[in-house]
Amino acid sequence: MGVILATTRKELMSYLFSPVAYIIAVILYLWRGAEVYRLVYFAADAHYDTRTFLSYYIIYGGCTYAFCVLVPPILTMRCFAEERRTGSLEVLMTAPVRDAEIVLGKWLAALVFYGLLWLPTLVILQVLASGPFLDQSFHLGTVVSGYLGLALLGSALLAFGVFTSSLTDNVLLASMLGIIFNLAVMTTGMVQPYLRDWLGDSYLLNVFIEQTSVFEHLRDWFGRGQVDSSKVVFYLAATALFLFLTVRSLETRKWR
């Protein structure tokens, strides 16, 4: 446990002092600001239900999409790829630590920092609720479930990012692999009709699409206050799987 926390602390420190994350955050928040502005106009006209509003607030437009596709791989790309490139992986792995502890520590740090990057959206929400904009308070349950969905998705995507980072010593390649993967999972729901046309309408395919349409999970389930245990398990299992694969991938150094 001590090793995990020490690693998390050190990694968080590295995140806080690296400018990359801030630059992305600033760009995405400018984008989000423009979107929220439009959303509020639209919502005020249409007399939105506060429940559906949250779902739209979280996933509206392209900003959340870009956030989920781009930010996790950019945060995690350095995790192991950089250590491999500079050789500090040897220093790290010859300390009295288990591979799994290091992997968990790095993933946890990425998750915490990812959470910090999402935090300002809560402030915006508070401003919307209290100010002259919407003047409606939001149901706490919906807010909690919406952010739970974001956290679960983030944890799985970050775990995948940590995994790609352990595969190569090239930081750019690690981030690209992550971005391609994220694009794929974030798009499954949108290409669903094409997939059905192409592969036929089978039960298995439907289950697959249903389980992996992560954007739709946010919009139709978590964003509306519905926490479905099968989806929670899906994200937790995906996280565990990718972290496990990372540990295995680190172990391959031993039989090279």
Place this chain on the structure above:
Amino acid sequence: MIEVQSLSKHFGATKAVDDISFALGKGEVVGFLGPNGAGKTTTIRVLTCYHPATSGSAKVAGFDVFAQPVEVRRRIGYLTENVPLYPELRVEEFLRYRAALKGVPRLRRRVAVEAAMERCGVVEVRRKLIGKVSRGYRQRVGLADALVADPPILILDEPTSGLDPNQRRRIKTLVRDLGEDRTVLFSSHILAEVEDVSSRVIIIDRGKIKADGDPRQLLAHSEGRRLVVCAAASPDALRACLGEVAGSCGVREPVRDGAFTTLCYDLEAGADPRDSAFERLQGAGLRIRELKLELPTLEEFFARVTGRAGDAAVQEVAS
């Protein structure tokens, strides 16, 4: 403290380490010597459980490196060859982090970090980013990292590479001090260093151990010793006077300096004809300026056992 039994490590078809065995006792300072690519780092990486051996076994402080890697690493302080550190951390932060990783209890961490910084002389850069300090400091920060958990065994991979002579001297002194209460295995390809610091050298080349022992003993028993005689006589007269030098296996071109001639005889291992030579010179009434037995330097010894004597001769001529 370290026991290596017929250890081999292959990378594909390349035999990086080929069936080596050695053992290090408590409190020994051992220099691990070899040309680049000889298998030093590979052996060290097996000992630090970074990669497993292809065959054979290794034990550190009684723990098997394959079966109990965490226990082994707990007892080792390891300085890697290129000392890759995190450039974005401050020296002190880095050492705190490493102390935590190595399981130094929270309450003792501050003291342990202070002590390690003090010992390695990095106190003055404690607040600097590692990426901003000089190479010498970075090396010492790496050493402080190896020391921070106060391990009984230190493994240092080329601790002085890339340093200037002053920094090198500091590191050497430090290693010698550390050797007083610890087992130290340090690798190098700079021989003079090893001679100064360690009581024992292990020479490895192409994955095989070529020599193992006290450097002075190794030199005394090796071939390549020479008898140098300088006296006031012509080369022919001097050679005639000395006659058949016992144990000689060749004589080099005489060097003339005014009335004096210097002759240099190559001797077989263990030969020491100084006394007989002195008697003959004295008997002939020649003025003697110099009469000495030259042992091979560790450099020459190294070149000899690693089968690169030709390279050393070329270097000698060049210098």
